[in-house]
Amino acid sequence: MNEGVALPAGVVHLEASGVIASANDWFAEWIRRSRNELVGLSLDDVLTYAHDDFFPDGRGPGPWMMLDRRDAGRAVIVSREHSREGQTLLLLEASARWRALRDLRRDHDLADRTSARLQLLMDSSIAFSTAMREDRLATILADTAERAYGAQHAAVYLHHPDGRTTLVAGHDPFNGEIDSESLIALVSAPRRTLALSGPNEVERLHPGLAPAMQAAGVHALIATPLHHEEMDFGAFIAWFRHNRTFDHEAAPLAEALAGQAAQALATLRLQTRLAFAATHDDVTGLPNRRHLEDQLRAIVGRAACAVLFVDLDRFKEVNDRLGHHAGDRMLREAGNRLLAAVRTQDLVARYGGDEFVVVCPTEDVADAHAIARRVLARLRNDASGPGFGASIGIAMAPAGSLLTAEQLIRTADMAMYRAKEAGGDRVADETGASSALPGR
Secondary structure (H helix, E strand, O other), X not given: OOOOOOOOOEEEEEEOOOEEEEEOHHHHXXXXXXXXXXXXXXXXXXXXXXXXXXXXXXXXXXXXXXXXXXXXXXXXXXXEEEEOOEEEEEEEEOHHHHHHHHHHHHHHHHHHHHHHHHHHHHHHHHHHHHOOOHHHHHHHHHHHHHHHHOOOEEEEEEEOOOOOEEEEEXXXXXXXXXXXXXXXXXXXXXXXXXXXXXXHHHHHHOOOHHHHHHHHOOOEEEEEEEEEOOEEEEEEEEEEOOOOOOOOOHHHHHHHHHHHHHHHHHHHHHHHHHHHHHHEOOOOOOEOHHHHHHHHHHHEOOEOEEEEEEEEOOHHHHHHHHOHHHHHHHHHHHHHHHHHHOOOOOEEEEEEOOEEEEEEOOOOHHHHHHHHHHHHHHHHOOOOOOXXXXXXXXXXXXXXXXXXXXXXXXXXXXHHHHHHHOOOOEEEEOOOOEEEOOOO
């Protein structure tokens, strides 16, 4: 090797054993070592192959890319020539090129990931729109989160209208040992996405979670709240049983999935409320007349039943004297007492005004009278407030009856009027038999 020629490149001679026999000043300066320090070292001691480069990794004459072992941001392009003494390497500065290639690969990978994530979001949007139940929607979200992040598990927790929060879909790796409410609170109140890797990050936010994760074999998590406009529905959490770092797209993807799911949840709950409003009374919350008649049509003729027509005595006087708000409170209270008096299989509905109807699956008129007397007793005496008087009419329909639902209700209504004409606060059936509770 001619040491007198100053080339803007590195020249390194390797012995047959692969150790450096000599190197020129350019390479020594570039690698930040003296020429004497380099002699006797293996090439692998100072350079490493860029395995994700577009060039082959050291096979053939080259060229290929190699990186400074102490600074992976610095690169050279290496060509090789064999001789009987060993190998001669020509090394050209390529740091800028390497960074450009690395950025190109990163952008290419990013484009691929972005395309895949956009497709995933489109697919999930369609899937969410087809879900008819909240549990089905939660299952779709858990499955989608697992695929989106390559997670071992994903869990969807939902707040329910009754105040409960439950795991609706997916898997809880802690088997309930960590309170789900405390996990959801980390993201729900501040409405933020958390992507946590390693116990130190986790423990700072939730004391006790890091050891629980270690015990469960969980190394990382990403958690996102489910909210739409001002409504909070819960959260989803993806768990990883391997070391995982998150790129800058991880949080936006989670938020997009959560936003789609929350919007679909809002639609489902609105549909549920509208369906409930269409079939239930807005004052008492009981099934309304329309729902009662639909249910009764499905029963009459197929099974024996009794219909109790309940009319509150002197309700109009109270309503006129105290006003509609007081009247509505009385109706709600009467509805609650009716529900407390009947059996679990009986249907209680508000028919209109101060009238209620109870449908009881029974073929025994004595059973119907017993239920009606319990209703009278509960309306009259209850620790929750003043008593009510009521007139109750009973109509019976045996199995195979040819009566319509409307005819059965009308028959019970006529029996109720007989009870009211007899002084009220009593029971009368379609045969004319009547009874009253003692003490009134």
